[in-house]
Amino acid sequence: MSDEVAIHVRGLRKAYGDTVAVAGLDLDVRRGEVFALLGPNGAGKTTTVEILEGYRNRDAGEVRVLDLDPELALGSRLRGSTQPPRAPGHPRSWRARVGIVLQGTGEFDELTVAEVVRHFAGFYPDAEDPDKVIERVGLTAKARARTHTLSGGQKRRLDVALGIVGRPELLFLDEPTTGFDPEARHEFWELIRDLSAAGTTIVLTTHYLDEAEALADRVGVIAGGRLVEVATPDRLGNRQEAQATVSWRTPDGRVESAESATPTALVAELAARFGGEVPGLTVTRPTLEDIYLRMIGQR
Numbered sequence: 335m336s337d338e339v340a341i342h343v344r345g346l347r348k349a350y351g352d353t354v355a356v357a358g359l360d361l362d363v364r365r366g367e368v369f370a371l372l373g374p375n376g377a378g379k380t381t382t383v384e385i386l387e388g389y390r391n392r393d394a395g396e397v398r399v400l401d402l403d404p405e406l407a408l409g410s411r412l413r414g415s416t417q418p419p420r421a422p423g424h425p426r427s428w429r430a431r432v433g434i435v436l437q438g439t440g441e442f443d444e445l446t447v448a449e450v451v452r453h454f455a456g457f458y459p460d461a462e463d464p465d466k467v468i469e470r471v472g473l474t475a476k477a478r479a480r481t482h483t484l485s486g487g488q489k490r491r492l493d494v495a496l497g498i499v500g501r502p503e504l505l506f507l508d509e510p511t512t513g514f515d516p517e518a519r520h521e522f523w524e525l526i527r528d529l530s531a532a533g534t535t536i537v538l539t540t541h542y543l544d545e546a547e548a549l550a551d552r553v554g555v556i557a558g559g560r561l562v563e564v565a566t567p568d569r570l571g572n573r574q575e576a577q578a579t580v581s582w583r584t585p586d587g588r589v590e591s592a593e594s595a596t597p598t599a600l601v602a603e604l605a606a607r608f609g610g611e612v613p614g615l616t617v618t619r620p621t622l623e624d625i626y627l628r629m630i631g632q633r
């Protein structure tokens with residue numbers, strides 16, 4: 335596997351009894367990129383990500399994550415271990431290179447934010463300063479608060495702090511901004527951009543199309559256990575080539591619209607027809623959400 339590739343997957347399959355969750359999935363994630371996985375409920379995202387994280391076995395397929403088969407790390411628990419990780423290729427040192435932001439840490443209700451972050455920092459060979467991590471996720475004012483007193487959004491920030499305290503090369507984020515208010519989401523996006531600029535490879539699952547658009551270098555759409563398309567957000571589903579919709583208001587006040595592959599020509603024609611300004615003129619192209627819903631067969 336090349337140094338440029340962080341994740342390499344071919345023909346991945348996983349079934350739970352009769353339910354096929356992942357049905358022959360191929361995926362490549364490059365080092366340093368932000369990759370967003372989108373897909374409807376039950377599409378197979380969590381199963382795929384858990385296999386990549388080394389928390390679930392697979393039925394078939396080839397998987398390499400930072401040059402290791404994550405199945406070798408199944409059952410190796412970095413958290414709670416007192417022994418330092420050994421050779422770089424060892425599953426336990428691999429675990430230290432992979433950050434995971436889980437939904438809800440939960441079990442540390444009576445500890446303060448600072449205590450939990452310090453506790454987790456102790457599991458990693460080259461952890462970042464816990465106070466700095468707390469600052470990065472915007473929890474400095476809550477550092478001495480017990481975790482059960484945090485709001486939902488603040489708990490998610492703590493989850494993120496625990497995912498990044500070990501300075502991971504690769505970070506998995508599962509629906510990271512669920513429950514965030516708009517300001518917190520934008521602050522979180524800045525944090526992701528900082529981590530990415532520092533060279534961290536990031537894989538995030540999200541249901542928010544604007545989040546994928548704002549953060550991802552590439553988006554992968556999973557449907558029915560397969561990756562149905564991978565593209566940059568602006569190219570997904572041939573979005574750039576999609577027809578534009580031109581709308582305007584007629585002199586009797588009705589709104590008319592027309593689909594056009596040459597909207598500029600249509601606007602020029604309308605301008606000539608109206609002798610200048612076209613009332614209520616709008617030109618729109620399909621949003622990422624329109625394209626996505628079409629791809630997964632919801633529209």
Ligand SMILES: Nc1ncnc2c1ncn2[C@@H]1O[C@H](COP(=O)(O)OP(=O)(O)OP(=O)(O)O)[C@@H](O)[C@H]1O
Pocket residue numbers: 350353354355373374375376377378379380381382
């Ligand atoms: N432990 C399990 N036992 C049985 N079936 C499971 C298990 N985990 C997932 N499944 C099934 O596998 C399929 C894929 O589930 P998965 O959780 O991977 O989807 P997802 O894309 O993450 O969905 P969501 O967006 O709802 O989180 C679903 O049909 C689900 O019901």
